[in-house]
Amino acid sequence: MVFKKVIILMMGCLGMSKQPTLPAPPAETAESSSTDVQICGSKRIRLSDGRFLAYTERGVPMNNSNHRVIVVHGFGSSKEMNFMASQDLLEELKICLLLFDRAGYGESDPNPKRSLKSEASDIEELADKLQLGSKFFVLGVSLGCYPIWGCLKRTPNRLAGVALVVPYINYKWPSLPSDLTRDDYRMGLSRWAVFVASHAPRLLYWWLTQKLFPSSNVLDRNPAFFSRKDLEVLKITPGYQLLNQNKIRDRAVFDSLRRDFVVAFGKWDFDPLELCNPYPQKESTVHIWQGHEDKVVPFQLQRHVSGKLPWIRYHEVPDGGHLLVYDSDVCEAILRSLVLGEDPPQMYRPQC
Template sequence: MIKTLTAVLFIGFLAWVFQAIRPPPPRICGSPGGPPITGLRIKLRDGRYLAYKEHGVQKELAKYKVVLVHGFGSSRHEASIATAEAVQELGIYFVSFDRPGYGESDPDPKRSFRSVALDIEELADQLELGSKFYVIGFSMGGQVAWGCLKYIPQRLAGVALIAPVINYWWPGFPSNLSTEAYYRQFPEDQWALRVAHYAPWLIYWWNTQKFFPSSSVIAGRPKFSRKDIEHMSKLASRQSYMAYVTQQGEYESFHRDMMVAFGRCEFDPMDLKFPFADGKGSVHLWHGVEDGLVPVTLQRYIVEKLPWIHYHEIPDAGHLLTFDDDTKGAILKALFN
């Protein structure tokens, strides 16, 4: 009797564990009961759909064509850099897109740096941006831009990485440097990153359980600087579409972002070579000294290893660089100089 009861309890416990760690299926846009399709989309090579939005000058009149890659918790609607005065002056066309699992872009259960880089290449081809185009990535989108430098360098005319997220486990970092930077994060973020790296199958449970604090970024209390807090008023308009960002589920947007960004190292950016075979093109990396989300010490080390990157460090800036009017104008003028 006791053995039977123990077996029943054990099976019940396993069932509870399985249910707790198993993420719910995504609510695919356009499917029965799923969110509606409201914007422009293209169909990708594997049948997925990618939603996009155009900004800046008309494509037919543009001198420069740019693919914008949004950050964590954002979408194609976020294109603050496209509001810079320099956009009309320089003649820049932008296309932003919902990264897989965000907004109205279908989730990609096989999402990787390579797959998103190929999504960007296909978006550029279907929109006829030409043989070469520019990429600007902010925060998590900056990490995606590293993937473009790795997998589609032949398609790039230039790249701007703005406060790009780093992976503390990239092998090129000296262990003492990455460890020191890692422990400067909030304790709850240290644990969230450990889970994303060592036990990604637990990421859904970790970010939804109530026993311990989960990611501060997902919880809406990131380590912002004084300057970032000043910019927060400019983010007020984002609240109207925050539900849109995760409408297909947080697992395929937020949680998978963490697994890709901090999981197994698909490649090490510090191993990259100068990406422009014809010698034409430039890569710029912008970072704020007061950035509390991405340690400036690690960015400094990366650009020391990659001297072909033009590094721009802003002494009093935090993470939200693209919301500063002077900075976003400087970013564009440097990239298209």
């Protein structure tokens, strides 16, 4: 029950995909050396370790675009995630959105050695294989922001701009003040879940797939986890299909989710709150977008992060919850600030 609550908390990680996570299809034979192959309806590139990543494009074709933005999906999602930017806007700004399945999701091969470093490396390799140039934009959503923190740590020189949308908070970051986290129930849930996922995966698998006790399938619409606007979104979406026991019973799906969760909420090899400004010679191109009514990631913590890292430009949506990428106006502001450097409307400045 507790871990399911935590999973749902992170499923707000967004975006909810149009199709649930599935085991990756069999990789091509060793004779296939193409870096851009068509498989199961999606294009895939081969990474240096032999794994394949599947990706899709939205907006302007890559060769005709002025801006290439790699979109990193959240927990339990895929490259089919929703990002409510209109085709008209993408054509106006000449943006190509590149959405890919992270390791073990959708049609991408799993990575049993998943780590902070490998997640950042996958993004860089994807950019290189697709010849995006020396610099490219990245946009992460909730749990999909931890690979981007890795990029900011390891390869900031490759990033033309960064948007962290409702980025989740790892309560193991050493610099988080105890007065902000002491009474935060999310911290206890995440630590308990990481312990069980790391040390008792068989027990966790049994609990999530057993039928002896009542399940918590209705939690994905629990107002304790989602704001009013989030609940409005959930009314017109199929919900979190990945929580269906038939899906989680597949060990490939379960193992990918478990590894992703443990890396995201486990101990990191750096503290993001101690990062130095990687772009001291110019105006910041790094943005955090947060919903004031977010019940998955509290805005107080997000304000603390931006306060510790003043080179990050912080934007707060007054009535926004965790599902910001379902708001077309917010998505337009995100892209305009990211690729053009435009100041978002006054309404997105945090109110004290």
